[in-house]
Amino acid sequence: MKPINCIIEEVRSETPLIRTYRLDRNLNPAPGQYLMLWIRGVDEIPMSFSGQDTITVQSVGVATQAIFRMGAGSEVGLRGPLGNGFALKGNKILLIGGGVGTAPLAFLAEVAKKADISVTSLLGFRSRDDMIFQDRLEGLGETIITTDDGSYGIKGHASAGLKELNLFDYDQIYLCGPEMMMSDIISRTAEHAAKTQACINRYFKCAAGICGSCCLDPDGVRVCVEGPVLLADRLLDSEFGRYKRGPSGAKGPCRG
Amino acid sequence: MPSLSIHAGGLDLKNPVLLAAGILGTTGASLRRAALAGAGGVVTKSVGSVPREGHPGPTIVHVKCGLLNAMGLPNPSYRDFQQEIKTARSAGVPVIASIFGSSATEFAQIARVLKADAFELNLSCPHAEKYGSELGRYPDLVESVTGAVKAAADVPVWVKLTPNTADILELGLAAQRGGADAVVAINTLKAMAIDIETGYPMLGNRYGGLSGQAIKPVAVRCVYELAGRLEIPVIGVGGISSWEDAVEMIMAGAQAVQVGTALLGGYGIFEEITCGISRYLERKSMTLEDLCGLAGRRSQ
Numbered sequence: 001m002k003p004i005n006c007i008i009e010e011v012r013s014e015t016p017l018i019r020t021y022r023l024d025r026n027l028n029p030a031p032g033q034y035l036m037l038w039i040r041g042v043d044e045i046p047m048s049f050s051g052q053d054t055i056t057v058q059s060v061g062v063a064t065q066a067i068f069r070m071g072a073g074s075e076v077g078l079r080g081p082l083g084n085g086f087a088l089k090g091n092k093i094l095l096i097g098g099g100v101g102t103a104p105l106a107f108l109a110e111v112a113k114k115a116d117i118s119v120t121s122l123l124g125f126r127s128r129d130d131m132i133f134q135d136r137l138e139g140l141g142e143t144i145i146t147t148d149d150g151s152y153g154i155k156g157h158a159s160a161g162l163k164e165l166n167l168f169d170y171d172q173i174y175l176c177g178p179e180m181m182m183s184d185i186i187s188r189t190a191e192h193a194a195k196t197q198a199c200i201n202r203y204f205k206c207a208a209g210i211c212g213s214c215c216l217d218p219d220g221v222r223v224c225v226e227g228p229v230l231l232a233d234r235l236l237d238s239e240f241g242r243y244k245r246g247p248s249g250a251k252g253p254c255r256g
Numbered sequence: 257m258p259s260l261s262i263h264a265g266g267l268d269l270k271n272p273v274l275l276a277a278g279i280l281g282t283t284g285a286s287l288r289r290a291a292l293a294g295a296g297g298v299v300t301k302s303v304g305s306v307p308r309e310g311h312p313g314p315t316i317v318h319v320k321c322g323l324l325n326a327m328g329l330p331n332p333s334y335r336d337f338q339q340e341i342k343t344a345r346s347a348g349v350p351v352i353a354s355i356f357g358s359s360a361t362e363f364a365q366i367a368r369v370l371k372a373d374a375f376e377l378n379l380s381c382p383h384a385e386k387y388g389s390e391l392g393r394y395p396d397l398v399e400s401v402t403g404a405v406k407a408a409a410d411v412p413v414w415v416k417l418t419p420n421t422a423d424i425l426e427l428g429l430a431a432q433r434g435g436a437d438a439v440v441a442i443n444t445l446k447a448m449a450i451d452i453e454t455g456y457p458m459l460g461n462r463y464g465g466l467s468g469q470a471i472k473p474v475a476v477r478c479v480y481e482l483a484g485r486l487e488i489p490v491i492g493v494g495g496i497s498s499w500e501d502a503v504e505m506i507m508a509g510a511q512a513v514q515v516g517t518a519l520l521g522g523y524g525i526f527e528e529i530t531c532g533i534s535r536y537l538e539r540k541s542m543t544l545e546d547l548c549g550l551a552g553r554r555s556q
């Protein structure tokens with residue numbers, strides 16, 4: 001599909017480095033799906049939906065900094081919604097989010113609540129100042145928060161909150177956050193891997209399943225079209241958490 | 257079922273339907289997946305002598321008649337690519353390494369070190385400064401690059417030609433003089449698209465290459481012209497998305513074909529095409545050999 005033109009209607013600051021942008025149209029995405037955002041003259045990058053018509057952006061590079069210079073009324077191009085999205089299953093679900101990865105989970109929680117599914121959230125942040133969507137999720141069900149520095153909730157990584165929960169209670173577990181955090185959770189909860197859906201990140205160029213830049217070892221899963229949501233079962237013995245390829249295709253470390 | 261195995265361009269292929277360069281060729285795992293899905297051989301993403309990140313996005317644009325791309329030759333360099341070829345080879349079909357450089361020396365340096373079942377020389381990418389068609393549109397450079405790689409490599413050398421020229425036959429003859437084992441025709445047609453909301457060129461690199469349905473008749477004509485004059489085999493590529501397209505390309509004179517843009521529809525395309533060719537040959541009581549170049553013989 002060709003990029004369509006879209007106008008940013010509203011910008012909301014979540015933290016100094018994270019903002020939510022509301023677009024002038026509802027593309028009817030499923031939680032976990034993404035769009036390719038074209039910042040004209042700069043680049044085109046993938047972004048998860050944080051709501052029906054919103055994306056939540058963390059300033060990390062040239063393209064996201066360019067988005068931060070845009071205000072209400074600015075125009076962007078976009079292709080989407082793309083990818084598979086989360087599959088909503090069961091009556092009682094657990095969401096485990098880290099940092100800006102909380103964004104698609106907050107969207108999922110709202111959709112789940114509308115379907116009368118009970119939602120519990122475990123969210124990990126660096127510190128109190130980095131917390132996002134706490135209100136959104138607390139209004140939808142039990143919410144446990146961890147911070148690395150202990151400035152709010154349980155001190156430690158998201159995994160420190162696992163002992164508060166009995167994972168057998170949940171029909172499905174949904175995961176999104178930095179790769180090392182997700183990989184840590186998946187390896188600690190391996191016996192639940194068949195019911196854990198993880199929304200992951202790889203370097204997308206075409207976002208159409210043909211260029212090969214996002215393919216996952218060892219099976220060559222095309223994350224841009226067969227993901228970005230993959231069962232943890234499929235990630236356990238993969239490159240996930242071990243290495244990832246950058247824009248040139250060279251392997252590098254997984255950060256974050 | 258009629259046999260689809262063939263000896264083409266110095267390689268033994270179990271069938272004549274290969275994965276084209278630049279498509280799902282960044283990792284050994286995705287190449288292997290294409291092979292396991294039924295490709296008779298796979299061509300890697302083009303690799304050069306230094307790592308490149310490629311052009312900024314958008315890197316592809318869907319247009320009504322096909323696909324525009326300007327990836328910009330992203331690759332980790334040949335020094336960091338041998339493992340991917342090794343993984344790809346584990347599927348048991350030939351792995352052809354597509355390589356690019358800005359001079360005969362640079363091409364030869366890569367071909368001396370990299371191990372693959374064959375090389376395909378990218379003398380035809382239409383959107384990377386100093387590479388591809390910027391060399392490949394000059395017959396004397398096509399000949400000297402081909403000659404240099406032939407001298408450096410101990411495996412077959414295929415030369416992928418650009419259609420962005422007044423006379424592709426001249427380029428094919430130059431590759432043949434340089435000692436090529438086959439020519440591959442065609443690469444993408446240089447093209448662009450503009451966003452009419454804002455006037456911005458849609459590709460990050462402004463220019464790109466057009467592939468898919470739109471270019472198939474151009475590719476068929478190029479293959480027909482080349483096969484009519486060259487003594488070396490022609491591998492046909494450009495807009496093949498069905499078994500009928502493959503049959504047409506083989507009738508034009510291609511000994512084997514490559515599939516690229518049609519992978520947008522998934523890996524199933526290889527089986528779809530090979531099964532279709534088999535059923536066709538059975539129905540017509542023909543062999544692959546009977547099919548190859550039939551259009552040329554009909555027009556004599």
